[in-house]
Amino acid sequence: MSAAGPSQGANPAPPGGSAAAQAASVGAHQFAAGPSQGANPAPPGGSAAAQAAGVGAQHASEAPLLRVDGLRVEIPTRRGVLLALDDISFAIAPGEILGFVGESGAGKSLTGMAVLGLLDPPGRIAAGEVWLGGRRIDQLAPREMRRVRGKEIGAVFQDPLMSLNPLLQIGEQLIETIQTHLAVDQREATERALGLMRAVGIPAPEARFTAYPHQFSGGMRQRIVIALALCAEPRLVVADEPTTALDVSIQAQVLQLLRQLCREQRTAMLLVTHDMGVIAETADRVAVMYAGRIVEIGAVEDVIQAPVHPYTRGLMGAIPTLDETVGPLAQIDGAMPRLNARPEGCAFHPRCPDAIARCREQGPRLVAQGPRQVACWVAGPPQEVAQ
Amino acid sequence: MSAPRNAAAPVAPNAASAASLTVNAVARHFPVGRGFLRGALGRTGPSIKAVDDVSFRIRRGETFSLVGESGCGKSTLARVIAGLDAPTAGTIHFADAASAEHRIQMIFQDPYASLNPRYRIGSAIAEPIRFLKLLPREAVLPRVHELLRHVGLAPADAAKFPHEFSGGQRQRVSIARALAGNPTFLVCDEPTSSLDVSVQAQILNLLRNLQRELGLTCLFISHNLSVINYVSHDVGVMYFGRLVEVAPTRVLFEAPKHPYTQLLLAALPRLDTRGRDRPPIMGEIPSPLDPPRGCAFHPRCPHANARCGEERPELAVEADGSQVACHAVSERRIPVPIHRSDGVAHG
Numbered sequence: 001m002s003a004a005g006p007s008q009g010a011n012p013a014p015p016g017g018s019a020a021a022q023a024a025s026v027g028a029h030q031f032a033a034g035p036s037q038g039a040n041p042a043p044p045g046g047s048a049a050a051q052a053a054g055v056g057a058q059h060a061s062e063a064p065l066l067r068v069d070g071l072r073v074e075i076p077t078r079r080g081v082l083l084a085l086d087d088i089s090f091a092i093a094p095g096e097i098l099g100f101v102g103e104s105g106a107g108k109s110l111t112g113m114a115v116l117g118l119l120d121p122p123g124r125i126a127a128g129e130v131w132l133g134g135r136r137i138d139q140l141a142p143r144e145m146r147r148v149r150g151k152e153i154g155a156v157f158q159d160p161l162m163s164l165n166p167l168l169q170i171g172e173q174l175i176e177t178i179q180t181h182l183a184v185d186q187r188e189a190t191e192r193a194l195g196l197m198r199a200v201g202i203p204a205p206e207a208r209f210t211a212y213p214h215q216f217s218g219g220m221r222q223r224i225v226i227a228l229a230l231c232a233e234p235r236l237v238v239a240d241e242p243t244t245a246l247d248v249s250i251q252a253q254v255l256q257l258l259r260q261l262c263r264e265q266r267t268a269m270l271l272v273t274h275d276m277g278v279i280a281e282t283a284d285r286v287a288v289m290y291a292g293r294i295v296e297i298g299a300v301e302d303v304i305q306a307p308v309h310p311y312t313r314g315l316m317g318a319i320p321t322l323d324e325t326v327g328p329l330a331q332i333d334g335a336m337p338r339l340n341a342r343p344e345g346c347a348f349h350p351r352c353p354d355a356i357a358r359c360r361e362q363g364p365r366l367v368a369q370g371p372r373q374v375a376c377w378v379a380g381p382p383q384e385v386a387q
Numbered sequence: 388m389s390a391p392r393n394a395a396a397p398v399a400p401n402a403a404s405a406a407s408l409t410v411n412a413v414a415r416h417f418p419v420g421r422g423f424l425r426g427a428l429g430r431t432g433p434s435i436k437a438v439d440d441v442s443f444r445i446r447r448g449e450t451f452s453l454v455g456e457s458g459c460g461k462s463t464l465a466r467v468i469a470g471l472d473a474p475t476a477g478t479i480h481f482a483d484a485a486s487a488e489h490r491i492q493m494i495f496q497d498p499y500a501s502l503n504p505r506y507r508i509g510s511a512i513a514e515p516i517r518f519l520k521l522l523p524r525e526a527v528l529p530r531v532h533e534l535l536r537h538v539g540l541a542p543a544d545a546a547k548f549p550h551e552f553s554g555g556q557r558q559r560v561s562i563a564r565a566l567a568g569n570p571t572f573l574v575c576d577e578p579t580s581s582l583d584v585s586v587q588a589q590i591l592n593l594l595r596n597l598q599r600e601l602g603l604t605c606l607f608i609s610h611n612l613s614v615i616n617y618v619s620h621d622v623g624v625m626y627f628g629r630l631v632e633v634a635p636t637r638v639l640f641e642a643p644k645h646p647y648t649q650l651l652l653a654a655l656p657r658l659d660t661r662g663r664d665r666p667p668i669m670g671e672i673p674s675p676l677d678p679p680r681g682c683a684f685h686p687r688c689p690h691a692n693a694r695c696g697e698e699r700p701e702l703a704v705e706a707d708g709s710q711v712a713c714h715a716v717s718e719r720r721i722p723v724p725i726h727r728s729d730g731v732a733h734g
Contacts, residue, residue: 318588320588328595
């Protein structure tokens with residue numbers, strides 16, 4: 001089913017797309033030859049794949065570690081099939097942090113779950129591909145995917161208590177995870193676990209080793225979850241609202257920790273958050289999502305300082321700052337459409353101040369605009385009609 | 388400084404007379420592990436001091452905000468002020484308390500939980516009007532329609548149920564219901580925390596406009612400093628059940644004095660400071676069952692000395708009108724920025 005995906009429906013990538021993409025991820029140097037290549041449309045052999053692989057400037061010299069291509073997630077219901085994610089394409093290089101930001105229901109968490117292979121049934125990947133390194137992972141059997149998760153992809157979720165077993169000492173949980181994924185004996189696993197606890201900034205790890213999750217504060221628990229996610233030295237970490245449940249002073253510590261890990265261990269990270277401030281401080285690039293699609297993706301500085309898509313612009317204006325604000329906050333009237341009431345054309349058009357007739361009829365696709373990509377008929381340059 | 392919300396002088400000479408609410412040494416302690424026999428014998432066991440010795444004033448028509456991290460006691464204080472809970476000690480005095488017009492209404496964080504799912508929202512909004520017998524029966528429905536328009540909804544929405552609305556619209560319904568009681572005083576407890584940022588902007592704009600139009604006095608609770616900055620005239624920073632700094636909004640944000648306030652502001656992720664390295668923040672929030680002696684912040688404070696561990700600091704007034712409870716500030720052990728009205732802070 002997913003092989004048929006790209007040429008079907010919303011993603012008109014030529015059949016060569018996936019092959020080209022595969023070549024790109026295997027032959028790293030070929031692809032990396034020109035940093036701008038990823039951003040420019042139409043290298044021969046499938047523009048969608050190449051665009052999807054476009055990683056940030058400082059990471060452009062490497063092949064992407066994770067590449068998602070034309071991902072489409074559907075949720076069948078009694079009243080029809082809901083389209084939860086539509087034509088999601090992006091790539092993350094080793095050591096790079098790509099942030100996903102958007103309102104609740106925009107599909108940012110779902111994107112992370114789809115990468116992890118943890119979609120709740122009946123949700124399913126209906127089209128598109130997920131590549132980790134040179135390997136396609138969206139079609140793996142559950143058993144194999146379990147081995148990928150934890151070993152190659154670590155996960156950090158919002159609520160640390162949900163990720164920890166309340167009946168096991170945290171030392172046991174760390175050792176169990178380490179021994180599941182690495183062939184090490186008890187002593188070495190213990191040493192590793194202590195080292196991890198030290199690395200994530202838990203003071204006196206020897207003394208805390210036999211403590212249970214409830215004996216830790218929220219910030220410390222989230223550090224343990226991060227330590228668990230890092231047990232097998234994964235190449236990618238999916239962090240879904242990792243600091244949302246934490247107070248601001250603790251959030252700062254955890255964000256700094258995550259950033260430091262990515263920098264030092266070259267771990268790539270997919271960071272999902274609703275907080276643009278967290279993105280600004282932590283991520284290298286950001287993908288702004290709206291109603292199941294990426295509407296703008298680019299370097300954090302670019303997107304925050306000069307947002308192009310009308311939704312991103314509205315979002316940035318709506319965020320209160322610490323400066324003196326005399327006038328009202330910019331407001332985007334209305335609310336994001338529900339999955340079962342998605343308007344025709346661009347999903348944002350009913351709330352968009354710049355909408356033209358075309359926006360009501362056709363959904364725009366992501367198109368490169370300088371180093372970033374934007375899906376908008378008005379803000380973006382003229383583009384080919386999809387389908 | 389011409390913005391209306393900043394117009395109030397930090398310490399007006401007639402501040403006391405203009406005060407709508409005076410909170411004096413209010414405390415709310417919760418006993419822990421008290422058995423029924425111990426209660427019967429009148430013995431006092433250990434207690435959690437959720438709110439302790441808090442005093443502040445809110446001037447008529449202004450918004451006073453309480454900010455702090457989870458567990459600092461800000462919501463407990465809000466409930467005590469709204470009359471939903473009784474203080475263990477101290478007094479809460481509303482200047483208008485004797486007036487028949489004096490009414491307090493509250494807006495809660497979660498609009499899903501605070502609206503009855505089986506009430507049409509027209510009935511929910513009409514309830515306070517009927518209960519307080521504010522209007523004759525035939526005038527209730529027109530008033531409900533007027534309120535709905537006031538908060539940006541349509542009169543036709545009165546026939547809908549809460550589940551037919553989005554989160555932001557539901558919070559608008561909560562606001563309409565609060566306004567239905569013709570309040571003179573509004574307590575907003577994290578009214579936008581469960582909303583998305585674009586919807587939050589709608590609600591914040593609405594609250595600010597309504598306050599100006601109706602001359603409401605507000606107590607606003609939030610953990611979000613940017614939201615606080617947008618809505619408040621004055622801000623009180625709470626830590627561990629106590630106010631550690633109280634200041635006019637601009638003074639607080641441009642010349643924060645208490646080390647905890649400075650920590651909060653430094654820790655806030657901002658749009659303009661990408662990838663900066665921050666000074667490491669020390670320690671964890673202490674356990675309320677085992678509160679530190681002296682200043683509750685001293686175990687995490689980079690400026691703490693022996694005195695901070697022994698003696699609890701009291702709020703003291705600084706030259707720019709802010710009140711700070713910190714030995715390091717009062718002794719000038721650390722540089723203390725003093726706010727001037729031209730917006731420049733001087734250390």
